[in-house]
Amino acid sequence: MPLLQHICQVIYDSQIGTQIRESENLFSIIESVHVLAITLLVGTIAVLDLRMLGVVLREVSVTRIARAVFPLTWSGFGVMFVSGLLLFWAEAAKNYTNPAFRIKLVLLALVGLNPLIFHTTVYRRVQEWETARFSPWRARAAALASLTLWCGIIVAGRAIAYF
């Protein structure tokens, strides 16, 4: 058995993992929180992405919207991370072999890379373009990548239950 699979099995067999899995409601409750908090994480960052694409709120500067949504997006990330970790704890051994789960992890890594590139490049000179109705192409590309990747993550996440 590969090491990673072995680790997943140990997590799966742990007391906490077993408790979540075998509890009557716990798994469903955590899963519901995980689903509804998508709006807090992805729904808020989508507003910024749509602004940079020039779809909404063209009169409002990009930095104002960024400052408004980042705390929401980050708190959404916190809720998603904790609830996601607990769900994984309960299903680690099954998740390991699940193709949708693997795709979701790859997409998550990519979506984490996106703001890293964005903030160290085009966003550093945001003062030059924050009030432009359409953001420069690099910012639009980052927005499009963010929207596409998050869509993929949501769909892959939902698909975990189907495998």
Next chain:
Amino acid sequence: MSLRPWFVALAHSSLGQFMQNSRWGFAAVEAVHLLALTLLGGSVLVLDLRLLGLILRRESPRVLNRDLSRVLLSSLAILVLTGVALVSEEALKCYYNAAFRWKMALLAAAVLFYFTLYRRVVLRLASAATLASRVTAVISLSLWLGVGVAGRAIGLI
């Protein structure tokens, strides 16, 4: 008057037949439902937090509402269309499902509230949040969250 015949008709419609017989139909439509929910939730959150005076305080609520209501209403349209398709797959199960009934009642309340009091408050709000705008935001957030929770519960009970 019972709504049951409508649910039976939906189940027997060609949409219902397609959804019941297709292998990936339900999963695909459900995924779109979830994506539209994300956009609706995002626009509702940003608008309501503005009404609460927590974010974008210097931005006019009218401008925010003009653009974000477009996002809200177009995602709502997608949610309703995909929702009908999802119901058609298991129409009678939904009809007797308590969570489904709650969801429909809360959805009707949320949409009604949005088109009446909510709009009025948003359009009248000059700048700083008022007691009325805060109460409106709390009611709106509660109603939409209720729709989401009840919706999630349909598959669990």
